[in-house]
Amino acid sequence: xxxxFLKRYSYTVIANDFMLAGKGASSIKSNLKSLGIxxxxxxxxxxISYEAEINIAIHSYGGKIHCDIYENKIVIICEDIGPGxxxxxxxxxxxxxxxxxxxxxxxxxxxxxxxxxxxxxxRLEIKTDSSGTKITVTVCL
Amino acid sequence: MKVxxxxxxxxxxxxxxxxxxxxxxxxxxxxxxxxDVLAYANNDSMLITGLNNPQVIRTAEMLDISTxxxxxxxxxxxxxxxxxxxxxxxxxxxxxxxxxxxxxLVLNGMKGIxxxx
Numbered sequence: 001x002x003x004x005f006l007k008r009y010s011y012t013v014i015a016n017d018f019m020l021a022g023k024g025a026s027s028i029k030s031n032l033k034s035l036g037i038x039x040x041x042x043x044x045x046x047x048i049s050y051e052a053e054i055n056i057a058i059h060s061y062g063g064k065i066h067c068d069i070y071e072n073k074i075v076i077i078c079e080d081i082g083p084g085x086x087x088x089x090x091x092x093x094x095x096x097x098x099x100x101x102x103x104x105x106x107x108x109x110x111x112x113x114x115x116x117x118x119x120x121x122x123r124l125e126i127k128t129d130s131s132g133t134k135i136t137v138t139v140c141l
Numbered sequence: 142m143k144v145x146x147x148x149x150x151x152x153x154x155x156x157x158x159x160x161x162x163x164x165x166x167x168x169x170x171x172x173x174x175x176x177d178v179l180a181y182a183n184n185d186s187m188l189i190t191g192l193n194n195p196q197v198i199r200t201a202e203m204l205d206i207s208t209x210x211x212x213x214x215x216x217x218x219x220x221x222x223x224x225x226x227x228x229x230x231x232x233x234x235x236x237x238x239x240x241x242x243x244x245x246l247v248l249n250g251m252k253g254i255x256x257x258x
Contacts, residue, residue: 018194018195018196019195021196021199022195022196022199022200022202022203025199025203026199026202026203029202029203039205043184043203043204043205046202046203047179047203047204050179050199050200050203051176051179054196106175106192106194106196107173107174107175107176107190107192107194107196107197107200108174108175108176108196110174110175110176110177111176112174112176112177112179112180113176115180116176116179116180119180
């Protein structure tokens, strides 16, 4: 299988909207299902998109998630507007979190977001500065 | 263990109308931390939680979890029940605490999942 680009699904994530958060990942999941993609790949992609969506809602001023489908891989691109991650190594440490009490009450902010994204990905790139963060995650088919 | 047996053991009310008596759940996974559920639970697990918000249903949806038990009498609202129905999830609510819920299920043969490493 080659790496021909097939399709892009995109959605917007609104900062601090925890009622809506997860809707984007949910629609990605049903779109992937309709493409007949393998269930375990769908699960990985859904979890990555969901954690990324929650992260953007918690930590940024809003952003976008794109899910690009290729013949041989799925690439999830998560882009947000500021303030960036001040210590990337710490952000990948299980249990480390800068989330507020409000976020913890929702069951998140346990410091597992980025570690989970990494766990389910085959490749992960992260670029972050004070203007925002871009995380590119690849799941091989 | 069948969902209907779980309901019986926990004296739980089933809030969704999609009761499939043959639906089997292999493992129990109890947590109020949805990120931990996403990290460790599998689709054969039944989610047991005291957290009551839409993200519980989203989390179950992402993992293809079929059944969620709300403990300590935390009865989810209409919106959450509707979300569950849309995702073909079965929702139960029990008055028992998380500890008692897990204890009773283990006594009746339900297993926990093994974490790797």
